[in-house]
Amino acid sequence: MKKIISLIVAMLMLVAIFAACGSEETPDTSTSTSDETVAGPFDDVEPLDEEVDIRVATLSGLNFGIIPYLIDELGGFEKANINFDGVGQVYGNGSTLIEAASSWDVGTSGLGGMMTGTISKGCIQTALTNKVDGGTFFWAQKDSAIAQAGISNIGGTKEMYGTAAEWKGQEIYYPKGTTLHYVLATALGKMGLTLEDVKSTQMDVASVNTALRAGTCQVGGTWGSLSFASDMTELFVPVVSAMDVGCPLPAAMYWNPTFYAEHYDAVVKFVELYFRAVDWIYENEDNARQFLDVWDAWNIDNGINVAPEVNAKYLIDAESRFYSLKESYDFFKQTVTASDGTSMTGYELQTYEPLNFLVSVGSFKEDSLATFLDDKCKGDAVIDVYENLFQGRDTYGSGIAWLDDFEY
Numbered sequence: 001m002k003k004i005i006s007l008i009v010a011m012l013m014l015v016a017i018f019a020a021c022g023s024e025e026t027p028d029t030s031t032s033t034s035d036e037t038v039a040g041p042f043d044d045v046e047p048l049d050e051e052v053d054i055r056v057a058t059l060s061g062l063n064f065g066i067i068p069y070l071i072d073e074l075g076g077f078e079k080a081n082i083n084f085d086g087v088g089q090v091y092g093n094g095s096t097l098i099e100a101a102s103s104w105d106v107g108t109s110g111l112g113g114m115m116t117g118t119i120s121k122g123c124i125q126t127a128l129t130n131k132v133d134g135g136t137f138f139w140a141q142k143d144s145a146i147a148q149a150g151i152s153n154i155g156g157t158k159e160m161y162g163t164a165a166e167w168k169g170q171e172i173y174y175p176k177g178t179t180l181h182y183v184l185a186t187a188l189g190k191m192g193l194t195l196e197d198v199k200s201t202q203m204d205v206a207s208v209n210t211a212l213r214a215g216t217c218q219v220g221g222t223w224g225s226l227s228f229a230s231d232m233t234e235l236f237v238p239v240v241s242a243m244d245v246g247c248p249l250p251a252a253m254y255w256n257p258t259f260y261a262e263h264y265d266a267v268v269k270f271v272e273l274y275f276r277a278v279d280w281i282y283e284n285e286d287n288a289r290q291f292l293d294v295w296d297a298w299n300i301d302n303g304i305n306v307a308p309e310v311n312a313k314y315l316i317d318a319e320s321r322f323y324s325l326k327e328s329y330d331f332f333k334q335t336v337t338a339s340d341g342t343s344m345t346g347y348e349l350q351t352y353e354p355l356n357f358l359v360s361v362g363s364f365k366e367d368s369l370a371t372f373l374d375d376k377c378k379g380d381a382v383i384d385v386y387e388n389l390f391q392g393r394d395t396y397g398s399g400i401a402w403l404d405d406f407e408y
Contacts, residue, residue: 041074041280044390045272047081052266054259056088057097057104061225061304063314063322064108064129064251065090066295067277073294074280076273082266090302093204098123105259106270110223110251111179115355118376119368123254125377127271127328128350132249134319135227136183136242138172144218146170147237155190161239164191171199173208174221177363180205182354183247184221185361187240195361212236228310228320243319250323250350264381271381272389275325279392281315282322285402288315292408312408318397326394329386332379342369348377 054077058065068088071077077084089104091097094113097104101121107113110132117123140147146162154160167188174180185195203211208220212235219239222232232238242249253274260267281291292315296308314320334346344352355372358364393399 041276042071042076042079042273045076045079045269045276047079048265048269049081051081051083052263053083054106054266054270055104056084057100057107058088058090059094059097059109059113060090060092060302061299061306062251063295063311063320064253066291066298067108067129067274069298070281070291070294071273071277074277076277080269080273082269082273101256105256105263106253106267107255108251108253111182111249111351111354112177114250114252114254114351115358115364115368115372117254118351119364119371122257123376124257124260125252125254125347125351126260126267126379126381127253127274127325128250128323128331128347129253129274130251130314130322131319132179132223132251133241133243133247134317135225136179136221136223136247136249137227137238138174138180138184138187138219138221138240139212139232139236140219140239141212141215142235142237144237146219146239152191155245157187157190157244159238159241159244160187160190161237162191164193164197167191167193168197169199170219171201171217172219172221173201173203173211173217175204176200176202177358179242179247179249179354180221180223181361181363182357183240183242183245183249185357186247187245190245225304225306225310228313228317230307230310247354248350249354252351260378268381268384268389271325272385275385275392276390278322278324278396279390282393282396282400282403285406288312288406289408309408312406316403316406321396324395325382325386325390325392328382329379332377332382342373344373345377345379347379348373351377 056068072084072086094109097107097109098113098116098121108129114125118125145166149162149166151159151161152163188194205222205226209222209226211217212220255267281287292308292311295311299306331347332345335343336346336349337343338349338352340356356369359366359368
């Protein structure tokens with residue numbers, strides 16, 4: 001009996017020993033990634049010697065407006081020693097943004113703000129931010145005479161509908177003194193008409209969109225997200241587009257002249273951060289989706305009702321994409337001759353030609369052209385960044401394979 005008990009005790013001891021051995025932790029031979037850091041767009045950014053406050057102003061809902069918020073979300077301002085309140089000043093149109101120019105340091109908008117800001121407020125343009133050509137259209141009701149006439153191919157166009165016969169006397173709704181004004185006059189000119197041959201009715205683009213949908217206007221102009229709405233081409237016919245009639249339409253970054261003079265180092269740093277962030281977006285699909293998430297949240301915060309997939313079109317559409325740093329750099333390095341024989345940089349030409357037209361129709365005073373050319377477009381910051389700090393892709397208009405099938 002004692003032998004049996006001794007045997008049982010021995011077996012229990014062996015079981016306990018094996019159990020103890022089995023519970024010992026096996027050394028982890030895998031490589032831990034907890035301490036590794038993923039490269040970010042601002043890892044190589046050198047901070048300013050002293051913290052600088054930058055008051056940012058932009059227009060709601062647009063792709064150039066969201067970039068400062070993306071920079072903030074990714075930690076760029078903190079890394080650069082720039083204080084941004086994370087809210088900024090968001091305006092509904094370029095006119096109100098420019099009227100408030102004394103309350104901000106840097107603004108972004110399309111051509112209307114670019115022209116008015118430099119001429120009336122002395123703002124300094126420093127870089128092109130993105131193209132807005134691809135979202136600038138005049139639309140017609142499907143049963144209108146212009147739409148029914150079909151594509152005319154007048155003046156080398158490929159997508160313009162109708163001829164002088166259908167357009168003459170037509171009432172057209174659009175905001176006067178804007179890029180749509182410029183596009184319409186150019187299109188009419190290709191048909192041998194002028195603005196005197198049509199009835200122009202003043203209306204902001206949001207109201208034009210509403211009037212088209214209500215059927216209270218036959219022909220009207222829109223831009224931006226309104227043009228990208230998924231049902232626009234189902235409901236209406238795009239009878240004129242900016243690109244088709246040869247009207248390149250940029251948006252730009254410009255500065256309060258006092259801030260530019262007193263904090264040039266911060267201007268350079270902001271330009272660097274801006275284009276590092278844009279370049280980061282185009283690196284891969286994950287970055288693009290994160291950008292669009294930030295954009296969607298920003299729209300919601302500002303009461304902008306735009307479907308997220310509409311925002312994605314600003315990346316996909318080559319004529320609505322961001323400009324690269326190199327493209328602004330190249331524009332500043334070019335010397336060109338405008339249509340009136342005036343010599344200037346390629347950068348200045350982007351604003352000068354539409355401004356020249358708007359002067360001719362009385363939207364700006366005669367001396368506006370001279371005022372604009374009086375050192376209002378400075379390439380120093382772009383050149384400093386490109387030659388010394390960061391370059392990025394040459395362009396975002398081609399060579400990005402993942403964009404071909406990108407959906408959001």
